Amino acid sequence: MIEVKIDEKEIKKIFLEEIEKHIKKIENETLFWDTDDLMKNTKMCWNTIQEKFFFDPRFPKRKVGRRWMFPAEKTKKFLLEWIDEQPNH
Structure with missing residues (x-):
């Protein structure tokens, strides 16, 4: 007879790493x-x-035809800088 033991914490860790x-x-x-x-x-x-x-003026945007397009990485970078500049109420 074979017995298998599973470490649920390790399985969850591997699962979350793969999702990431x-x-x-x-x-x-x-x-x-x-x-x-x-x-x-x-x-x-x-x-x-x-x-x-x-x-x-720092916000990266381009009008392409009738649509606004935003370069994803530049936009993320801008937004992270912008949020840090906002007053902390």
């Missing part, structure tokens, strides 16, 4: 965000985005 790898892979494949992505990733509505940072 896949998330990073997906994030790295996204080259541009559109306005829907920007709203989803910032958890802000379009009006709030325009009011808070859209017109900041």
Whole structure:
């Protein structure tokens, strides 16, 4: 008879590491965000985005046809800098 013991903590650790790898892979494949992505990733509505940072000259954006496009990595970098600049109330 064979007995197998499973360390549930180790299985959970391996599982979470694999999920993290896949998330990073997906994030790295996204080259541009559109306005829907920007709203989803910032958890802000379009009006709030325009009011808070859209017109900041440092904010990376390009109008392609009728759509706004945002380079994903540059946009993430800007947003992290921008949030650090906000008053802490």
